[in-house]
Amino acid sequence: MIRTIKAVGVLTGLAIGLSFGSFASAELAPGFDAALASDARPAEEKARDVSRKPAEVLNFVGIGDGMDVLEIFAGAGWYTEVLSAAVGSSGSVLAQNAPRFEERIGDAARARAIRLGNVEIRFAEVPDLGVSGEYEAAFTALNLHDNANRGDEAGMAFLNGIYAALAPGGVLGLIDHVGVAGQDNAQLHRMEKATAIEMLERTGFVVEAESDILMNAADDHTLHMRDDSIRFNTDRMLIRARKPE
Numbered sequence: 001m002i003r004t005i006k007a008v009g010v011l012t013g014l015a016i017g018l019s020f021g022s023f024a025s026a027e028l029a030p031g032f033d034a035a036l037a038s039d040a041r042p043a044e045e046k047a048r049d050v051s052r053k054p055a056e057v058l059n060f061v062g063i064g065d066g067m068d069v070l071e072i073f074a075g076a077g078w079y080t081e082v083l084s085a086a087v088g089s090s091g092s093v094l095a096q097n098a099p100r101f102e103e104r105i106g107d108a109a110r111a112r113a114i115r116l117g118n119v120e121i122r123f124a125e126v127p128d129l130g131v132s133g134e135y136e137a138a139f140t141a142l143n144l145h146d147n148a149n150r151g152d153e154a155g156m157a158f159l160n161g162i163y164a165a166l167a168p169g170g171v172l173g174l175i176d177h178v179g180v181a182g183q184d185n186a187q188l189h190r191m192e193k194a195t196a197i198e199m200l201e202r203t204g205f206v207v208e209a210e211s212d213i214l215m216n217a218a219d220d221h222t223l224h225m226r227d228d229s230i231r232f233n234t235d236r237m238l239i240r241a242r243k244p245e
Contacts, residue, residue, distance in 0.1 A: 026062050026063055026064025026065065026067060027064045027065055028055060028058060028059065028064050028085075028086050029064065029066070029087060029088025029089075029090075029091070030088065031085070032055065032085045033055075035085035036049065036081075036082065036085055040115060041081060045081065048232055051214075051233045052232075053213055053214065054086075057173070057175070057211075057213060057238060058083075058086045060173075060209075060211050060240060061139065061173030061238075061240050062137070062171050063086050063087070063137050063139065063171070063173065065086075065087060065088045065091065066087060066090040067086075067087050067136055068091060068094075068134070068135055069083050069086075069087055069092070069093050069094070069135065069136075070096065070131070070135040070137070070138040070162070070165050071094065071095045071139050072126060072139070072143065072161075073096060073098070073140060073143040074095035074121075075097065075105075076108070076109075077108070077109055077112050079139065079141050080093060080095045080109075080112065080116075081116065083139060084116040084118055084119050088118070089117070089118060091118060092119070093116075093119045093120070094119075094120050094122060095109065095113070095121050096122050096124065096126065096129060097109070097121075097123050098123070098124075098125060099124060101123065102123040106123065109121045125161075126157075126161030126165075127161050127164075129161075129165065131165045132164055132165065133164070133165070133166065133167050133168070134167060135167060136166070136167050136169070136170050136171070137170060137171050137172075138162050138166055138170065138173070139173045140173075140174055140175070141174075141175040141176075142177060142225075143158070143176070144158065144159070144174060144196055144199070145176050145177060145185070145189055145190055145191040148196075148199065149185065149186035149189075149191065155199055156203065159200065159203040159205075163203050163204055163243055166243045167243070168243060168245045169242065169243065170243045171240060171241070171242050172200075172205060172240070172243070173238070173239075173240060174196065174238070174240075175214065175236050175237065176190075176191055176196060176236065177225045177234045177235070178191075178193060178234070178237050179191045179192050179221060180192060183222060187224070188221075188222075188225065189225045190221065190234075196239065197239065200239070204243065204244070205241035205242060205243060206241060206242050206243075206244055207239060207240075207241045208241060208242055209239075209240050210237065210239045210240070211238040211239075211240075213238055214235075214236035215236070216230070216234060216235040216236070217235070218230070219233070219234050219235035221235065
């Protein structure tokens with residue numbers, strides 16, 4: 001569903017400006033905090049809120065009450081739950097996963113969607129979602145590196161699919177594990193921030209800002225992102241980009 005995207009001309013939030021103009025003005029839905037504290041939400045997911053800072057992240061991106069959001073590669077659903085709470089009952093979340101994951105997580109994903117009430121689960125590749133220019137926001141966390149590290153063509157196809165699904169003026173929030181030059185980032189499941197920004201701009205996105213909200217100085221970028229010492233708490237880039245109107 002396409003809605004008018006409100007714009008303002010002042011950058012707010014914890015951010016390092018890159019190249020930006022107007023951006024979405026959104027507030028988290030009433031009851032956001034209560035939804036995340038709900039007894040129905042798994043305790044192990046609540047425990048990650050300290051490092052993942054859901055309210056700060058979504059305020060930075062500009063996702064909030066009443067918005068229709070496309071979540072790309074939703075995985076097990078931690079961000080699905082957070083996005084659902086952010087957009088509230090008047091908004092919606094389409095949570096996408098590749099078909100190869102349906103057998104493993106399909107039942108749990110659909111059960112979560114039923115519980116939340118404003119989430120649709122779809123197992124399809126991004127180009128096969130059947131949406132074009134419909135979403136005012138998209139969000140993807142810890143996924144670009146997997147595509148980019150398979151080669152430029154795969155990385156660009158991933159971003160091009162997101163770009164096509166967004167309405168003109170739509171915003172993309174992107175999170176990924178930070179990698180540095182000189183390391184085997186493909187093996188470590190990381191990528192350089194400069195590479196992510198370059199790919200976004202090549203896709204056609206305007207990169208508005210990046211944030212250090214998810215920075216972890218204790219991560220020296222030499223360990224695999226699943227190493228026990230940094231698992232669920234790697235140093236992470238957070239980028240807000242926009243499809244031009």
